[in-house]
Structures are given as C-alpha cells and as structure tokens.
Amino acid sequence: MTCETGKEAWDKLKELYEGNARIKRMQILNLKRDFETLAMKEKDTIQDYYDNLMGVINKMRLMGEDVPDSKIVEKLFVSLPERFESKLSSLEDSKDISELSLSKLINSLQAQEQRRAMRNKETENAVEGAFLAKTQKQK
Template sequence: MAASSFGTSSPPVFDGQNYQLWAVKMKTYLRDFDLWEVVETGNGPPPLRANPTVTQLKHYAEESAKKYKSLSIIHAAVTETIFTRIMACDTGKEAWDRSKEEFQGSEKTKQMQVLNLRREYELLKMKESEPVKEYADRLMKIVNQIRLLGEDLPKKRVIKKVLVSLPEKFESKISSLEDSKDLSEISLAELVNSLQVVEQRKAYRLEDINESALLASQKGKA
C-alpha cells in the first residue's frame, strides 16, 4: 500500500526485505505520534467513571482511537503485497504481530540467525590489501545485524575484535596506542582514524619509491 503522509513525514515503507531495520525505524515513527505503546501492548484506555466530564470524554475517545490510527499508519508503511497479508487485522497490534511473526520468524529461527551471524563475526579478518574503513564497515554491518536481533555486543568487544583481526603491518601502531591510552575506552571511529594514518604513510612511501624508480629508469635510458 502506498505510503501517505502523517504530519511532516511519511512512515518508512516495508517491502518484505530487511524487516529488523524497518521495525526499528517504524517504532521510532510510531513513538513520534505517541502510538507505540498501544501497538506494543494492545491496551486501550481504562473505562470511564460515572458522570465523566467533557474533557474526560474527549480524552477517552482520543485514546480509544489510537489502535485504529496505528493500524492506518502501518497500512501506509507497507507495500501492496505486504498489505494483503495484514488487511484482515483490526488493530495496529494485530498487524504488527502478524508482520513480526512472518518476517522475523519464531524465537528459534531468530536464535539460529544470531548464531550464524556470531560465527561470521568470529571468523571475520581484515584482508591484507583491504582499507581499514572498508573492513570496519564490513564488521559493523554484522554487529548491527546482531544487535537488531536483540543480542548485546558491547563496544569493548567490537574494539578487541578489530585489534586481533588486523594484519601484522599495524602491530607497531597498536603498540603505540596501547602505550598512550586505554584501548578499552577508545571509540571505533578514533581507532579507524589512527589506523588510516598508517595506511596513508605507507601509501606516500610507496608513491615515493615508485617515483624514484621511475626517475632512475628514465635516467638510465638517457
């Protein structure tokens, strides 16, 4: 179903791919409209007391309407193909739970996904010719997939993973970093920037060597 506009922005659209990413974005979007709680719990407002005031009646009507407003937003946040799978749902919670069950899978499926990602994470190493930034991006893609599935992967553990999976050419830089600061407190961006300095120096050195070799070759021909 094509997305329509709610307030100043349209909801993120789910097409059947990358459910976890869409779910995170959608939760934030629903919270912005104070609708996530009703989607998560399905609870409506408490019953009105006897002889309610006009203000209380208005508030009760607004709170009661949230389960339908949330459904409307979820309808607008999926493609036509996905909409046909949730069109029979009467509330936002029903639509959310059905989508989650189908596209995230059971708890067992989720745990298998986490297990496979953790195995991939543990085996990951930086290639000799690979730029540090590209390796960090590869690593963080896996880390974020694990975190999206609800598994904790602390920053310190990610930093340690980077340090033990780097090629030998970075050993001296790592040693100097260890001497100057606590590596358990360094950020990934700071570590990558420090390692990129090593890359740049090696690139400049190689460039100078190649230029000297070229000049020597030309001189020899002359």
C-alpha cells in the same frame, strides 16, 4: 481464523512465535560465528574491513544482541594484519584499550594506511625517475 477455540488459537500463536524465536537464535549464533571468524585480508583497506565488520555488527544489533564498541575495538586489535602491528602496539602502550573509542581507533588506522600509501607512491615515483635517468644516460 480457522481455530475454533481460544486455546487452539493461543497454541498456534505460541508455536508460530517460538519457531521464530528459535530461528532468531540460530541467526544470532550464525552472526556471532561470522563476527568471531572475520579477519582483515592483506588486500583490504581499513574502510573495507570496517564496513564488513559493522555490517555483521549491525545485523546482530537489529536482532537485539548487545554488542558494545569495546568488543569491536578488541576484535580489531586481534584481527588486523601484521602491517598494523606497530600502530596497535603504540596505541596499547599509550592508551587504555578499554577506554579507546572505536572512531579514534579507525581514524588512527586510516591515517597510518594513508601515510603508508603515500610513501609507497613516492618510492615508486623515485624508482621510476631513477630508471628514466639511467635510460637517458645510456642514449
């Protein structure tokens, strides 16, 4: 509104837009860095890690960055803790990773996590039962 010529208005708009483009590029670079450095912690569940990962991915996609599912699958393969190593190895042996869908990978990992949690609970119950039996015998 304060510009007196069309050229002056154009220059202001150009400066404003290019500044936004520069900021957008920096935000994308920061999100890429977040994506690259993100790794699952030992205490995290698959769902927690997947939610964190997809939060970063969705922000990148909103900014116009193309992030294919195959890149996310690869990221999961290299950033999961050692407790998933056997599952990842069996998936690598049985399927072509480039053909593996993100949803199938997540479902497979969650199933393993649930089986492990059930086994741990059964083990805890067995130990607790053995402890109770031992203490009752001593009485």
